[in-house]
Amino acid sequence: GDSVTQTEGPVTLPERAALTLNCTYQSSYSTFLFWYVQYLNKEPELLLKSSENQETDSRGFQASPIKSDSSFHLEKPSVQLSDSAVYYCALRDFKAAGNKLTFGGGTRVLVKP
Amino acid sequence: EAGVAQSPRYKIIEKRQSVAFWCNPISGHATLYWYQQILGQGPKLLIQFQNNGVVDDSQLPKDRFSAERLKGVDSTLKIQPAKLEDSAVYLCASSLGISGNTIYFGEGSWLTVV
Numbered sequence: 001g002d003s004v005t006q007t008e009g010p011v012t013l014p015e016r017a018a019l020t021l022n023c024t025y026q027s028s029y030s031t032f033l034f035w036y037v038q039y040l041n042k043e044p045e046l047l048l049k050s051s052e053n054q055e056t057d058s059r060g061f062q063a064s065p066i067k068s069d070s071s072f073h074l075e076k077p078s079v080q081l082s083d084s085a086v087y088y089c090a091l092r093d094f095k096a097a098g099n100k101l102t103f104g105g106g107t108r109v110l111v112k113p
Numbered sequence: 114e115a116g117v118a119q120s121p122r123y124k125i126i127e128k129r130q131s132v133a134f135w136c137n138p139i140s141g142h143a144t145l146y147w148y149q150q151i152l153g154q155g156p157k158l159l160i161q162f163q164n165n166g167v168v169d170d171s172q173l174p175k176d177r178f179s180a181e182r183l184k185g186v187d188s189t190l191k192i193q194p195a196k197l198e199d200s201a202v203y204l205c206a207s208s209l210g211i212s213g214n215t216i217y218f219g220e221g222s223w224l225t226v227v
Contacts, residue, residue: 043204043218044156088155099211100169101146103155 002027002093004104012110015081021074021107023089032092033065033072039085084111117219119205125225131193134222138207147180147190148204156204163211195226
């Protein structure tokens with residue numbers, strides 16, 4: 001079945017530091033890839049999504065799918081305090097029943113002043 | 114545009130009791146999902162509806178969990194009897210369809226089983 005593996009958290013970094021969160025996935029078929037962000041006590045919300053071979057950019061975050069190693073790493077060159085949250089990588093497999101959205105375990109990010 | 118509505122927001126029950134959660138998706142969204150999110154983990158899909166039909170319920174513990182979407186709009190998730198390990202946030206979500214459309218989540222129903 002499908003699976004998503006993410007950077008082990010928590011990740012703690014100072015303001016304006018560069019952030020990279022790793023995401024690798026296993027899927028036998030074409031997929032849509034997503035990053036969701038979940039702020040404290042809030043629901044997950046879409047941060048960015050990508051079809052194959054297309055880099056996307058949202059709120060200063062970027063992610064580019066690399067099919068050769070099944071990765072979809074999330075990057076931001078300079079983080080802000082408001083970026084403290086849990087980040088989930090997820091995939092939708094076109095062949096799965098109902099194109100199920102499968103989430104990784106999440107990576108907690110804490111940005112300190 | 115109104116988002117996904119859920120109720121109740123918070124519920125505390127004793128083990129072996131029953132509980133029901135209600136969800137109203139975004140207007141026009143044909144696909145509705147129930148996810149379970151245990152503290153510190155990513156959301157796990159319990160059941161997915163396309164209109165009023167079940168598309169995927171492979172991870173729904175059918176001996177105690179049930180869900181319905183009779184008229185293809187709002188949905189109810191029931192747990193009977195509840196166990197301690199059912200303590201989690203139950204997230205309802207919806208999307209236009211089952212392709213690559215964005216999934217939008219509600220604020221969740223927080224369940225504590227004591």
